[in-house]
Amino acid sequence: MAKLLQKTLMGEIFLFAVIAATTSVVSGWNLHKHLTEEFKTKGIAIVNSIANSSVEILLNRDASTLQSIIDQFFDIKGVAYVYIIDEHGEIIAHTFVPAIPEEILKHTYETGVQLEDILINDLTIAEQGEFIDICAPILAGIAGYVHVGMDKGIIADHRNSAIGNQISVVLVIFLISVFIAHIRVNQISQPLNQLTEYAQKLAANNFNAQVKIQSQDEIGLLA
Template structure:
């Protein structure tokens, strides 16, 4: 976990230090074990040589029981080597004839006094450390035998001094290895660090930067591939900008065409509404008057009733034509404004379909641009039609809030609501009422949200910015 947070430089350096430490430890253990084994063998070998020397030189003294010369021989031999801790000379009757202890023989040293016919080596621990006891028979044990105790103390001291020198040498080598590892790490990680810096610059959007790495190995090939990738990114970015510009131009053209289409649609509705109101209504009114006059002059009651029935039918048609004309282009929208037009339409719609429609306004009512007023009026129309056709609602609330910078309209019902699957199914069945609303709102730089109402039905929230004199029109400054 910790290694994953380190840079490559420190990872390489840490691995090098770990390898050096393991090699140094392994080398130290091998040297120590080897020296320990060598010391033991050499010490025993020297002990055997010393014991044989004493046995050869002191054989006659033992036979003659010349204790003085035996003592001198033992003392001189022990003094000649720092490794000799003691020398014991014992006759065939297991009597101790001479020794080199000045303060008395240690307890238990003479416990093993068995007859010896051949050389015997044993090792035991004492308060002074390990003692190698070498017993050598004199004349195959017929005369006696010599025991020499070899201590490791002085040899160990020499080994320790040698180990210190070795450790010092190892430390110097380790320091040199660390320095070389550091330099090697720098040589390895510098190109990678440069590549990382280039990658970060490219991530920040600087696609002109290049990795300047002169290397023929893997890192050099990686740098070359990296530079080629950066060039490809520039080309791809340029191609993307060209495509985006084309897309913006097409989107602007599409918005312009849709705007003109909706404007033409509204103009056509206004023309048809005017013709229905002026020409068709006048013709129907004239027809009604004519039928009334003819009814008064009818020769009999039967013809009079027929003419009056025709007049009533014409009157119904006139009412429907006027309602159709108002629905196509309500005069109140041009004469009284957005709120009055929506209020009149919602009242007639409520009475026609048996709905309870509550209209409320908030904020200071201002004059609304014709394009925004028409869009919001059509959205309310489409929303109420959707309520009747799909929601099964009984109550609808319409809230219009006027703010200095935008107009917000919220239409909520208590119907069954609308889900994502309903939207997908409506799109497949080409029922694009909601998408038409969204298109109108988008053309006016507004936003449309569809969510669940507090009554469990559907709630439409529309927010459209107002265009004021002296301010730039969003549509003119788009893209």
């Protein structure tokens, strides 16, 4: 019985491992792709909103109002940072605390101030994580540019949580199937063990031995 149960369990473990790995990879990738596109769409909407509302404020050099605007968008879930540069490439408002990271300064310099359309880049900031940097011009770049960073860490957290939940469901199904398999193997192995003992007694010339198997299946007919 032990060998039969072991073979059955090994087969189930292999099958469920393949199912869990395949579904986790496929669903995880699809979710990651979907959330990334969703974050990009949200980020584009935010930069366009800021760009459209900041033209007059930028032209008037109203720094306090400009800071108030970007602080409001900074509270939106998924937004990691917001900053605005003028037409000369100088950062005039931002949400970084306590200081602007070097990676942002370098990225701003490399991006330049010649953009006339939305630009999307992946950006890594040391000790903070990975971000989707979305840049949009204000008044075709004449009044400056808006940068919004969407936190890719949130995407990873959602993806990992979904994969974990899926694996948990598969694990529960696996444990239930193991329990059922154990019962079925016992039902099959008990009459087989009786037949084996009966055959051994016959081989030992014990012709008075009897076997008590009441089932009507092939094992019962064999008995």
